[in-house]
Amino acid sequence: GAVVSQHPSWVICKSGTSVKIECRSLDFQATTMFWYRQFPKQSLMLMATSNEGSKATYEQGVEKDKFLINHASLTLSTLTVTSAHPEDSSFYICSARDQETGRGGGTEAFFGQGTRLTVV
């Protein structure tokens, strides 16, 4: 199946600093990638939809100036958590869809490994 690689797997940072998380589709081109946040014992919460070559679409309540998303190529999207605070500590997961037919109807989401962010 398709592979999405997310890096780093975990990161600890100090309050006020910025952290960048990378999401790469390794064997397919992803014009659209999705960024989720998941708090303990809760389901995935979509933060934003990352579109290659254009601005990301943020879900209501997600601060676009705090969570910067860049989708510079068809295989790479980055999420930067700026001026991180302890309440930003969470599990961040990216996913991408292979838009080609034949892969689960073109709608199956392939997930990165996730990034555990801890802000101290």
Added chain:
Amino acid sequence: GQNIDQPTEMTATEGAIVQINCTYQTSGFNGLFWYQQHAGEAPTFLSYNVLDGLEEKGRFSSFLSRSKGYSYLLLKELQMKDSASYLCAVTDSNYQLIWGAGTKLIIKP
């Protein structure tokens, strides 16, 4: 609004069978997914249903009834490693994935 309901938690015995239900109300329907998620890990794909009926894949089967807005995931011959959260997700008319809150499945020896 869009809504997906599944039980919060279920408990089953090793070797037994368990059925996890999912009901949905979405604006349009373009398929239903089941994902497995172990604690601290990203979800992994289990099944995809877009037509009514039962899809079987080894120990796991998934059923869909579009007229009832209902699906279930059936796990047979349960193993301890099946302890995980199971997420139901529906693709709506805009191909957006709408996620359920997940069902935590606890397997006991």
